[in-house]
Amino acid sequence: MKISYNFKDSNLLKQALTHPSHKSCNKNPSYERLEFLGDKILGAIIAKYIYIKFQHSPEGHLSLMHSNLVSSEAINKVANKVSIGEFIIMDKGEENSGGRKNANNIENVMEALIGAVFLDGGYQESEKFVLDLWEGTFSRDDMMHKNPKSLLQEIVQKSGKSIPTYEVTKKSGPSHESIFEVCVTAQDIGSAHADGNSIKEAECNAALKLIEKLNLK
DSSP: OOOSOOOSSHHHHHHHHBOHHHHHHHOOOOSHHHHHHHHHHHHHHHHHHHHHHOTTOOHHHHHHHHHHHTSHHHHHHHHHHTTGGGGOBOOHHHHHTTGGGOHHHHHHHHHHHHHHHHHHHOHHHHHHHHHHHHTTTOOHHHHHOSOHHHHHHHHHHHTTOOOOEEEEEEEESOGGGOEEEEEEEETTTEEEEEEESSHHHHHHHHHHHHHHHHHHO
C-alpha cells in the first residue's frame, strides 16, 4: 500500500487496518472508532477544498459535489488506487467470504486511515493525505454526475434508514405551465420542500435541498 504519510505511531495504522472479525479473535482494537472520526474529518476537508476551488458555484452545486466526493463510490475509487483491500487485517472466515473485495470493508478502512492520520499528525497532515488521494481523481463532471435523488437515497440507506419518500404537496398554474411543489421526507433525518416545472424536477430539487441540510449538520 503506497500512501503519502509515514506513521509515528504504528499502532494507529494497525488499528485502522483491523477488521472487526480479527478484533473478536485477538481482542485488538478494530477500525470502527477510527472510521467514525475519519468520516467527519474527510467531510470537513472536502468541504473546504470545493469551497475554495469552486468560488463561483452556488451552495446547491457545492452540496452535490461534496456528497459525491464523500460517497461510498468515491471512497472506494480512491481506496482501490492504493489497493487497501490487500492490507486489511481480518480473520480467515471474512477473507474466504470475499472480505478483501467487499466495498463496505474498503470504505471503512479508508475512512479509518484518515482518522488515524489525523490523530497521528494533526489536521494539516490529514488534509494533505486526503487531497493527495482525491485531487486529480475526479473531474467537475464526476463531482456533479449523480442524480440528487439517487445520492440522497445512498446517504439515507448508509445510515440504516428507510428510503426517502416524495409527495406532491401543491400544483399551481395553467396545465401547460404547471408548477409542482414536492416534499421529500427521510426517516429520522428531516424533510425539505421544493418546486419545479415537472414532478421529476421538483423531486430532484427537494432531494438537493435535503442534501444541503445534511451537509450543514
